Amino acid sequence: MAAPQREAPHILLVDDEHLLHTLFERLFTRHGMRLTSCYNALQALEVLKKEADAFDLVITDFKMPDMDGLELLAYIRQEHPDLQVIMITAHANVQHAVRAMQNGAIDYIPKPFSTEELVERVQAALARRRKQQEEVNNRTPARLAKRRRKPTIEYVGEHPTIQRLKAMLPRVAANKAPVFIQGESGTGKEILARLIHQMSDRAEGPFVAINCANLPRELVESHLFGHRKGAFTGAIEDMTGAFERAEGGTLLLDEITEVDLAIQAKLLRVLQEQEIQKVGSTEPRKIDVRVIATSNRNLSEAIAKGEFREDLYHRLSVFPLSVPPLRERMSDVPLLVAHFIKKYCDLYGLPPKKVSDALMERFMQYHWPGNVRQLENYVQRGVLLSAEREVVEVEDVFNDFFADAEPARQNASAEKEELLARVQTIEDMEREMILRALKETNNNQQLAAQKLGISARTIRNKLKRYREQGLIS
Incomplete structure (x- = not known):
């Protein structure tokens, strides 16, 4: 008796380059695969909400309008942990590849790539997935049921400071009051935020993470609150903001101290009134969202310099939590x-x-400057x-x-140890790439931003911070 024919693997492509859609369609069809294409991450979210089980693999670009590939990856890891993701990234953006692998991507493919390399990497990923599924199918029903449960976020540590922090979490998670988490880069603030979400009665709702430092300055308000079609040049369709996507769940505002004062004022009003107003709309909308904010800056200094609103800090810090650096535990x-x-x-x-x-x-x-x-x-x-x-x-x-x-x-030597420690964290790698890009573009911040796949505003903020820290003149 002939073995049943295996259904063709189904791939979801997320990329804003229309030409790639045609290329991938022809390429994967020729190799016995099916392809569904989305032009942005928000469109992909809608597809995954309806039929995530239909896909064997997601291939997503990193740099896309409205919502980048890392945000899409975070959603998939949270809501569909068994769905594998391959990230496509520009060759110069090595830090994007590192972050993608850290956040659960199974592979990344730098541009430009050959069609042969792409097919080989995709076939290898699909083969690993088939093997994993066969292993799962051979398990007992009880173990299979356990496998299908969503993974539980764990904040690892038994140091007394971590024990006290974890002991506080059930009480923090038991309500919807805002939380402000402070700590150095790399200490696990986002993990802590996700754990609070999972321990709360909002665990079945969405967890939306927004890195405020990476939002284009002119589109921050749209990303947070959404906009109506025609609200400004380039607004060719309605956009759903982060607060709407987090409805009934939790919104993480990472690096909130990087948001401009004008937007800080609007965030304060949202927290006070529990309602948002889309750009281009006259109708406010009630929301049910818990906000968790994080920062790696010294808040007292930021407030004293007039860079962060004190009233917003007090509104956000109903539960102020501090995460210790690794060298202290x-x-x-x-x-x-x-x-x-x-x-x-x-x-x-x-x-x-x-x-x-x-x-x-x-x-x-070691003293772990990168935590x-x-x-x-x-x-x-x-x-x-x-x-x-x-x-x-x-x-x-x-x-x-x-x-x-x-x-x-x-x-x-101790002196050499300290010097070299400053150039081996992710943040230092980022600084070196920014400075190199500026040098290559004759200090044109806009061109350097395009080269690195970030916003010019992010470069301005980073340069300002480097000067404050005495890292550049």
């Missing part, structure tokens, strides 16, 4: 290492691993480079090949 490093080892072994289909005693000693002696995010990057690197081996060694993480290997050498 070093006893949690072994727990975090074990957590990330398991995460990336599972993600890449590798056998269980552990780190060598020598590598753990290096980790425990938990930096530790996760190092562990991810070690998992990948150790391949099929069961032990991750020092050389898998602190290899001379990598630009950031030097800070971990035990023979480095």
Whole structure:
């Protein structure tokens, strides 16, 4: 008896380049696959809400209008955790690729790419998915039911400061009052926000995360509150804002201190009145949204300089939470290492691993300027480079090949250690890329922003911060 014929894999493409839709349609059809195309992430959200189970894979561009690929990836990881995502990113935007992998993308493909490479990467992803599904189907019904439950966010740590923080969360989550989370970059503020959402009675509602620093200055209001068709030049259709998308759930306003004062005033009114007004509309609309805001800045300084409204801070900080840097809770490093080892072994289909005693000693002696995010990057690197081996060694993480290997050498002087530590976090990589892009464009901020795939406003804010920190003149 002939085996039943397998249904053609179904791929969802999300890209605003119309030419790619035609190319991909022909290419994937020729290789026995089906394709559904969306021109932006918001359109993709509507498709996924109706028929997410119909797709085997999502391929999404990073840079798109209204909502970028990382926001779409975050939605998919939250609402459809079994659906795999491949990110397409511009070749110059290495930091986008890193962030995509950190946030759960299974692969990224830099532009320009060959059709042969694209097909091979997609086929490999689909093969891994089939294997995983076969393993699931062979499990008992009880274990299968467990597999289908949504994953629970975990904030890893047993240090007393983390214990006190986690003990507070049930009471914080039990209502809809705003929360303000402060902490250095990389300490896990967004993870904490997601945990509050999952522990609340809004857990079945949406969790929408907006990075305020990355919003184009002229479109901040539209991104937050939405706009009507024809409200301004380029508004060719109605747009649903972040507050509307978060209806009945939670809205995370990451890096809220980067929002202009005029928008801060409107946010204050939204929080007071519990209603929004779209750009180009005269009708206010009631909303039911819990707001969680985060910042890595010194709020007292920002308020004193007139860069952040004190009344907005007090409105947001009904529950002010502070996340300690990793250097102040070093006893949690072994727990975090074990957590990330398991995460990336599972993600890449590798056998269980552990780190060598020598590598753990290096980790425990390091001061982690990039906090938990930096530790996760190092562990991810070690998992990948150790391949099929069961032990991750020092050389898998602190290899001379990598630009950031030097800070971990035990023979480095304290002065050199401190100097090199400043150039090995994600933020420092970002600064180097911005400065390089400005140099290549003769200090034209608009051209540099286009080259990097960010807004000119973001570059202005970053340069201002670098000057305040004494990093540039």
